[in-house]
Amino acid sequence: MMIRIRKAQPSDAGAIAPIMLTAMEEIIYYFIGESDRQKAIAFLVHHIAQPGNQYSYEHIIVAEEDEEIVGQICLYSGDSLEQLRAPVLSYLRMHYNREPNLGQETQGGEIYIDTIAVSPIAQGRGIGKTLLLYVIDLFVHRYSEVLGLLVDKNNPKAKELYVNMGFKPIKDVHLFGKELQHMQYS
Numbered sequence: 001m002m003i004r005i006r007k008a009q010p011s012d013a014g015a016i017a018p019i020m021l022t023a024m025e026e027i028i029y030y031f032i033g034e035s036d037r038q039k040a041i042a043f044l045v046h047h048i049a050q051p052g053n054q055y056s057y058e059h060i061i062v063a064e065e066d067e068e069i070v071g072q073i074c075l076y077s078g079d080s081l082e083q084l085r086a087p088v089l090s091y092l093r094m095h096y097n098r099e100p101n102l103g104q105e106t107q108g109g110e111i112y113i114d115t116i117a118v119s120p121i122a123q124g125r126g127i128g129k130t131l132l133l134y135v136i137d138l139f140v141h142r143y144s145e146v147l148g149l150l151v152d153k154n155n156p157k158a159k160e161l162y163v164n165m166g167f168k169p170i171k172d173v174h175l176f177g178k179e180l181q182h183m184q185y186s
Contacts, residue, residue, distance in 0.1 A: 002065070003064070003065055003070075003127060003130055004063070004064040004065075005062070005063055005130065005131065006062060007057075007060075008057040008060035008061065008072070009057055010048075011049075012057060012062060012069060013044075013045045013046075013049035013057065014045055015068070015069040016044075016048050016057075016060060016069060016072050017041045017044035017048055018041055018119075019070075019118070020044055020115050020117055021037070021041055021117075022118075022119075022120065023115040023117035025037075028044065030176055030177075031043070031096075031098065031100050032092070032096050032098065033096055043091075047087075047088060047091070050087070052084070052087060053084055053085075053088050054081070054088060054114060055088070056084075059084075059114070060072050060073070061073050061075075061131065061135065063130060065122065070119045070121075070122035070127055071116075071118040071122065071127040071128060071130075071131055072115070072116070073115070073132070073134075073135055074114045075111050075135060075147075077110075077111055077112070078107045078108050078110045078111070078112045078148060079109070081106050081112070102175075103173075103175045103176075105175055106148055109146060110146045110147065110148035110184060111135075111145045111146065112147075112148050116128055116149075128161070129165070136165070136185060140185060140186060147167075147186070148170075148183070148184045149162065149184075150175070150180040150181065150182055151181050151183060152178055152179075152180055153178075153179040162183050163183075165185070166185050167183040167184060168183060168184055168185070169181050169182070169183050170182045170183060170184050
C-alpha cells in the first residue's frame with residue numbers, strides 16, 4: 001500500500017476528527033465537561049474545518065491510503081499558541097459554558113506537534129513514523145526549525161519512538177492532570 005502525505009483540506013474534517021480524538025480523548029472531554037464521544041468528535045470537526053485555530057486544517061498534514069485518511073499530525077508555531085487557542089476558548093464559553101484552565105503546552109521558538117494519531121485500523125504499520133519523518137524533514141532539515149511535543153510519562157512506547165527518532169527530553173510538564181515530558185528535535 002502506498003501512503004500519500006498531503007495538507008489537510010476543510011472537507012477532511014469529518015475523517016480527521018475521530019483519528020485526532022484517539023490522541024486526546026481525555027483532553028477534549030475535559031474541554032467540553034463531559035465524556036460524550038459524539039460531542040467530542042463534533043467539537044473537533046467544527047474546529048478542524050475552520051481557519052485560525054489550533055486544530056484547524058491549516059495546521060494538519062494527513063496520511064492517506066487508497067484515498068482514505070489513516071493518520072494526521074497537527075502542528076503550529078509555539079509563538080502562536082495564545083492566538084490559535086482564543087477561538088477554541090471562545091467556542092467552549094459560548095457552547096459549553098466552560099473556561100478550562102489549559103496551561104502552557106508549548107513555547108516560542110518551536111514548531112509544536114499538538115497531536116499525532118493513526119486510525120486504529122491502520123496502527124502498527126509505520127504511518128505515525130512516516131508522518132514524523134515528513135515533518136522532521138520539512139521543518140528541521142528544510143526550514144531549520146525546532147520541533148517540540150509533549151509525551152505522557154505513562155506512555156513509554158510513544159516516548160521510546162520519539163527518542164529513537166532523535167527527540168530529546170527538555171523538561172517535565174504537568175498539564176490536564178497528567179505528568180508529561182516536553183521533548184524537542186533540532
